[in-house]
Amino acid sequence: MPLILISGYPSSGKTQRATQLVSYFSAKIQSSSDPHLSRLTVSHINDQSLAIRRDVYREARTEKEAREAQYSAIKRALGRDTIVVADGLNYIKGFRYQLYCEAKAVKTPSWLSEIMEQAGLMFPEVHIGTPIETCRTINTRLLGDDQQDGGYEQDVFDNLVYRYEEPNGMTRWDSPLFTVPFVDETPPYEAIWEAMIGSEAKAKVVKPNTATVLQPATESDYLYELDKITQEVLSMILVWQKDHPGEGGQVLTIEEGNNVELPATPVSLPQLQRIRRQFISLNRQHKLPKPRIRTSFVEYLIDSLG
Incomplete structure (x- = not known):
């Protein structure tokens, strides 16, 4: 089933948007009379669900371990009846490409309209368009709030912002791309649902791209x-x-x-x-x-x- 990537600067409101999407998808599924849709579940994966601390992003080794944990969790969750919402920084385009390959390699039924299927719009990406200075203000507030998960230390925050590789809707693995401005109260629910599921709940097998299917190494060269x-x-x-x-x-x-x-x-x-x-x-x-x-x-x- 589809993989939805949430991407944005640190402290940009990614988890808030992901939670909104998870709530909307869950309600949509529960209210559906279509047997194909009603059996779906939604999996929300982020640093909090994986018990990944903010300070892991201070060192390359611990950051790599955190990414591997995220990758493994998302890979395990991908399946025929699961919508996976990958809520995280997802700031490295190579990492987003890896996740795209994993999602493409899963041979599962989907419910895409003919137009969406031909366009290949199966794995939406939601870019949280919060300005850097707004993120900085929010991060500072989170650092001083013991009731919250906490923000990033200032040097870690600055480093993550500097290394952030903004998604490009022209690339296959960053499309369809939905940018949610900070001032918007909610993400474009229906547009994302349409890109992910399609307007017709008609079961069909998604044929993985030959470039992304995991195959055994039969050719030694x-x-x-x-x-x-x-x-x-x-x-x-x-x-x-x-x-x-x-x-x-x-x-x-x-x-x-x-x-x-x-x-x-x-x-x-x-x-x-x-x-x-x-x-x-x-x-x-x-x-x-x-x-x-x-x-x-x-x-x-x-x-x-x-």
Whole structure:
């Protein structure tokens, strides 16, 4: 079933919005006479439900452990009769991509209208659009309130804001994207429900994208091909930049139908290698068909450089 990602700055009101959505979905399900909808449940996963403390975000090691706990909990919750609301910072786009892959890999019946299914609008993301200064004020108040879960220490708060990678509705894993302004009393309930379930409660099997299905490693040379093809793409970019100094912002054709629009300033080798390592890490287990490796990597490059 659908995965709904909640994303936003620290102390932006994510849990408040997630709770509103959970209450709305639960009421919608309970009042439905459709047997397919009435059997659904809603799972709300956040730091509080996983007993993750705010101070884990101070150190890279504990933060990584917290993300792994979140990832495992969401993966376990995904299933045929569950709507999962992943309420958290979700500030790293690579992490959001991983969750998108997990949701796509779950072969479950869904109730999407034909239009929604063809558009692939299955996993809504809700971006909490609270201004940074408002978040800072709320966080300061939470720090001094013993009755609340507490805020983030100021240096941790500033660091999380600095590292936040805002969702982009043009990427597959950040769409459909719903931004909820701070001044809005409620999220757009119906629009999110429509994107998630569709207007017709008609059961049909969602066919996972071949690029996101977890497959057994039947080809021994898969990792070799993954490494080789991604390195070839990087080499093409580096050679082009060397041969065209001062010509940033141009479109480089990797192969027919695969174009990369390069930034105005040259992309450094360390930056390209970092993107490549992230892509390989994300697809080491989510095995791509060989013909899809180059195309998927180019798409990932475009999103990362954009």
